[in-house]
Amino acid sequence: MxxxxxxxxxxxxxxxxxxxxxxxxxxxxxxxxISGNKFRKLKYNLEEARKKGSTTLLTFGGAYSNHISALSYAGKLNGFKTLGIIRGDELAHDPEKVFTENPTLRFARSNGMEFKFVSRAAYREKENPEFIESLISEFGDFYMVPEGGTNRxxxxxxxxxxxxxxxxxxxxxxxxxxxxxxxxxxxxxxxxxxxxxxxxxxxxxxxxxxxxxxxxxxxxxxxxxxxxxxxxxxxxxxxxxxxxxxxxxxxxxxxxxxxxxxxxxxxxxxxxxxxxxxxxxxxxxxxxxxxxxxxxxxxxxxxxxxxx
CATH class of the missing domain: 3.40.50.1100 (Rossmann fold)
Structure with missing residues (x-):
């Protein structure tokens, strides 16, 4: 790009x-x-994921997150499976309605992203090692990109x-x-x-x-x-x-x-x-x-x- x-x-x-x-x-x-700072933030993370041999990217975000949208497309473009841990377990009650009404999640799903909707209390544990381990147990190995994409x-x-x-x-x-x-x-x-x-x-x-x-x-x-x-x-x-x-x-x-x-x-x-x-x-x-x-x-x- x-x-x-x-x-x-x-x-x-x-x-x-x-x-x-x-x-x-x-x-x-x-x-x-993948515009603006999302382009910049994902550039070296994608390179690192490739170096580590990862095939899946996992990240976190809200239902209208720019980061979720950008990472879903970047994953599709670069051959990665993508997983989005989304804040708000109420969204899981009628996911088809959510995808119909929410343009961000609809776009992310069209790029192949899979979702796990979690409660706000669970979402606050997103940096907790035990929570990360539970995600590994559920989804297998992945390369994790933090909420908003911010890391070194x-x-x-x-x-x-x-x-x-x-x-x-x-x-x-x-x-x-x-x-x-x-x-x-x-x-x-x-x-x-x-x-x-x-x-x-x-x-x-x-x-x-x-x-x-x-x-x-x-x-x-x-x-x-x-x-x-x-x-x-x-x-x-x-x-x-x-x-x-x-x-x-x-x-x-x-x-x-x-x-x-x-x-x-x-x-x-x-x-x-x-x-x-x-x-x-x-x-x-x-x-x-x-x-x-x-x-x-x-x-x-x-x-x-x-x-x-």
Missing amino acids: KEISYNQSIKSKDLEGRGLSLSVKREDLLHPH LAVKGCEEILSKDDASYDYICVSVGTGGTISGLINSAKTCQKVLGFQSLKGDFLEDSIRKNISGGKQWNLIKEYHFGGYAKINEKLISFINDFYQQTTIPLDPVYTGKMMFGIMDLVKKDLFKSNSSILAVHTGGIQGVEGMNQRLLKRNLPLIKI
Whole structure:
């Protein structure tokens, strides 16, 4: 698979009035089904699985997980059997209805992924050795990819996001879920660059996770004010921003990660929290597959839809 993305310049009076420049690194265009950080995170994990002679990939995720979707296709493309341990045992009550209504799981199943639906209590044990052993007993040997894909090899892949052409940017911005992507960016950023991570979920636990995966004390910071209530939470203000941004730039944003990041960036611009005459690079981590599922939920809540 080719590793090609490009930087798209964003025009805005808010930027020009402050002497700022903003570009979006279109990692979402790396692959139609394994886009953005999922492409990067899976690259070396797939190589490692082959080296170990594994024929099966097992991973974890929620019912609308970008990671589940991407890994299912990557497995199909590279000749691996795939297993998804999905949070929510209620989904097992009527799986055919779930596959009919859930575009993410329907797509994953079309790629050959098999599923095990577990309770939320059991899902919290996903890193427990005894739970892993029970999965080995049930399914046989497998190569395990963690929830969200974040591990040492994923961080290595994410270190390749920045190219030599990106060395001139003053700020590198990225949405943060499990912390793997920002860790790779911190490791590869220049010492003069500051990496800003926009959390998509609540909590103060990510700092420790990131520190375990980075190699030095480069400048980085987590921005925690733009999660909109927590993981996958969304309101009309964010929906309106995503739709307006797409209309103005033709860049689609997802509501869980990149939409919140870009909203945060533009809000920080208006608050004059970026140094004047500096340049900003926002990394688009993909995730557009999740928009269809989100729109289904918005429709049930009588909220406006995301139009991309």
